[in-house]
């Protein structure tokens with residue numbers, strides 16, 4: 090009796106500990122890659138569909154960030170389109186990053202967002218070297 094009780098206690102303790110550790114992967118307020126190099130959140134403020142103008146403007150705006158070779162400040166703030174198809178996006182790289190590392194982080198981050206938030210009009214991603222929001 091006593092030993093099955095203490096067994097139950099340890100099982101419960103294990104469940105509690107697992108619940109405390111697990112949320113680093115999936116939290117109510119976002120998702121992270123396995124080692125949490127990238128964490129993102131898709132907002133449910135509106136959706137777009139594949140092939141519509143919003144998507145075209147969004148992907149062209151984001152690839153202008155990650156292929157940009159002029160602005161080496163590491164800060165991007167730009168818009169595309171009109172009315173309900175208007176996309177606003179900002180991106181920021183850590184100040185000490187080279188242009189190449191900044192572009193690489195923006196490229197990876199925007200790929201993750203476009204795949205994982207593939208219908209949401211609003212999304213944000215944080216990585217240690219950069220962040221992107223639209």
Ligand SMILES: *[C@@H]1O[C@H](CO)[C@@H](O)[C@H](O)[C@H]1NC(C)=O
Nearest residue numbers: 151152155156196197199200
């Ligand atoms: C990221 O880079 C790859 C390879 O160069 C390219 O195919 C992809 O379109 C880029 N993604 C963005 C969002 O620019």
Ligand SMILES: *[C@@H]1O[C@H](CO)[C@@H](O)[C@H](O)[C@H]1NC(C)=O
Nearest residue numbers: 153154157159160165166167
């Ligand atoms: C780069 O900087 C110029 C001048 O500040 C700005 O007009 C342009 O929109 C920027 N491009 C991007 C992709 O942010």
Ligand SMILES: *[C@@H]1O[C@H](CO)[C@@H](O)[C@H](O)[C@H]1NC(C)=O
Nearest residue numbers: 165166167168177178179180
């Ligand atoms: C981005 O640009 C828009 C339009 O110029 C401006 O209203 C907004 O405050 C800017 N955002 C940031 C974070 O600088």
Ligand SMILES: *[C@@H]1O[C@H](CO)[C@@H](O)[C@H](O)[C@H]1NC(C)=O
Nearest residue numbers: 142145146149168169170171
């Ligand atoms: C937004 O996307 C539409 C549809 O592709 C295109 O006609 C329009 O030129 C885009 N706007 C900008 C500012 O790129």
Ligand SMILES: *[C@@H]1O[C@H](CO)[C@@H](O)[C@H](O)[C@H]1NC(C)=O
Nearest residue numbers: 120197199200201202204205
């Ligand atoms: C998020 O996107 C990446 C690729 O950019 C993909 O490998 C990963 O499986 C996606 N994660 C989820 C939860 O969909």
